Amino acid sequence: MxxxxxxxxxxxxxxxxxxxxxxxxxxxxxxxxxxxxxxxxxxxxxxxxxxxxxxxxxxxxxxxxxxxxxxxxxxxxxxxxxxxxxxxxxxxxxxxxxxxxxxxxxxxxxxxxxxxxxxxxxxxxxxIFPGISNSLVRQGIEKFEQPEKIHLSYLVSGSGGAGVTVMRTTFLGLQNSFEAWINGEWRLVTPYSDRENINFPHPYQSSGVYWFDMPETITLPHSFPTVKTVITKFGSIPDFYNHLTWIAAHIFPKWLMQRRYMIEFLSHVSHSMTDLTNIFTGIGVAVRAEVTGTKDGQTVVYAATLVHENTAxxxxxxxxxxxxxxxxxxxxxxxxxxxxxxxxxxxxxxxxxxxxxxxxxxxxxx
Incomplete structure (x- = not known):
């Protein structure tokens, strides 16, 4: 059957x-x-x-x-x-x-x-994230005697080949601060803060990523209880999208970002913009999963990366x-x-x- x-x-x-x-x-x-x-x-x-x-x-x-x-x-x-x-x-x-x-x-x-x-x-x-990214972390965790830190970085070109719903998800993620597991305790983190430049594989190279609230921020500490820190960061290509998103997260009034009509407006405008920039940037994704821990008596980092030409x-x-x-x-x-x-x-x-x-x-x- x-x-x-x-x-x-x-x-x-x-x-x-x-x-x-x-x-x-x-x-x-x-x-x-x-x-x-x-x-x-x-x-x-x-x-x-x-x-x-x-x-x-x-x-x-x-x-x-x-x-x-x-x-x-x-x-x-x-x-x-x-x-x-x-x-x-x-x-x-x-x-x-x-x-x-x-x-x-x-x-x-x-x-x-x-x-x-x-x-x-x-x-x-x-x-992909969450999803394949979580499995990359598990793969890394299993290589350590004592895993201590997880650092996940995600990068998406343009729209990523996805629709307006994914844009809504991005802007909804900017509405509130969120708890992250840092040094063995839950701490409040501001979305789209603390930019880091991460070395991704070709064609992305060094690109900026920011704190972003993802489900793995809460599931990974429970799945791997010896880990003391879980960092989840996200960024966009081209980089000016990151600066626009930062403005939405830090400059726009919170009450405005919590209105559904504003989320809809930003989502549709952003998706229209990516229709143009997709031509130049593509719609790919890069994931970098780093696990830090103790192996053979040394503190080392295991880094796994994945690149795909179409995020969707x-x-x-x-x-x-x-x-x-x-x-x-x-x-x-x-x-x-x-x-x-x-x-x-x-x-x-x-x-x-x-x-x-x-x-x-x-x-x-x-």
Missing amino acids: TDRVLILGGRGRIGSAVANDILKHTQTDITITGRSPEGSLSLGERVRFLQLDLGEVDKLRDAIAQSNLVVHCAGPFHYRDTQVLEICIDQGVNYLDVSDHRSYTQKALNLHQQAVEAGVTAIINTG VVSGVGTGSIAKLILEGKLKHPGVSPVESALPTNLFTEIMQEREIQINSHWVTM
């Missing part, structure tokens, strides 16, 4: 990339959903479209009941409740999402025990590859878990090699 995957928000850039990866690497049938009619959407023979608003609970429940796996791509997740995940747990259906905000992550993790009792594998924060596509790879493992029965991890807790390094290495995603790494002695 053919597996069926339900992709909520499957017409968006990220959802489409997830669908393409699953179609390429499995024989699964896919149902993708959207709030508006299908229109001119081109669907293959293994894909069908379902018009669905997440507020239509009965229709949503029926769609989940007919699926072996649900992939939630309907962001932004700042506004989402855990209704989809709760229905999956009630119906015993495995679950993935591309969530990228700590508020949703915390709510989802609260359902861990219910998922364990239902035997449901629910993996949250899949994609590699996000789809991160989620689609985990979907394949679940559908094949290779990955069973009952409960609600972030990627670094659920995905063993051997399976991560396997799916990256299968998709020809190149990861480079090196050691630095302190």
Whole structure:
């Protein structure tokens, strides 16, 4: 019997990339959903479209009941409740999402025990960052006798090939200060502060990144309790976008940045700007994951890097590859878990090699 995957928000850039990866690497049938009619959407023979608003609970429940796996791509997740995940747990259906905000992550993790009792594998924060980035960290952590510090740096060119939703996520992330795990305690950090110039692989080289609130800021300290510091920083190409974002974070009044109309305005203006700059910068992504710790009596740094020409596509790879493992029965991890807790390094290495995603790494002695 053919597996069926339900992709909520499957017409968006990220959802489409997830669908393409699953179609390429499995024989699964896919149902993708959207709030508006299908229109001119081109669907293959293994894909069908379902018009669905997440507020239509009965229709949503029926769609989940007919699926072996649900992939939630309907962001932004700042506004989402855990209704989809709760229905999956009630119906015993495995679950993935591309969530990228700590508020949703915390709510989802609260359902861990219910998922364990239902035997449901629910993996949250899949994609590129968070997602593949978390697995790069786990890979590094396992090389140390005593890991102490994690430093994650992300860089995106232009729009990254994503839609307006990702722009909304960026500006929503500027609204409030957030807690980060620094030197063994939770400290309040201002978003888009403390610029660092990080050496990324070609073609990015030295580029600026800033503090940014990501789910891994809270999941990594719990997944790896010996680690005393977790830093998550993000930057854009071209660099003037960083300066504009800094102004939005530090100069614009907080009350204005917390208005939805302002977020919508900034998101659409930014996306229109990237339509132009994408021509010159491309839409790629670079990730650098550094783990510092003790190995053979020395303090050393393990650095792993990944570059891809299309941010949305590699996000789809991160989620689609985990979907394949679940559908094949290779990955069973009952409960609600972030990627670094659920995905063993051997399976991560396997799916990256299968998709020809190149990861480079090196050691630095302190």
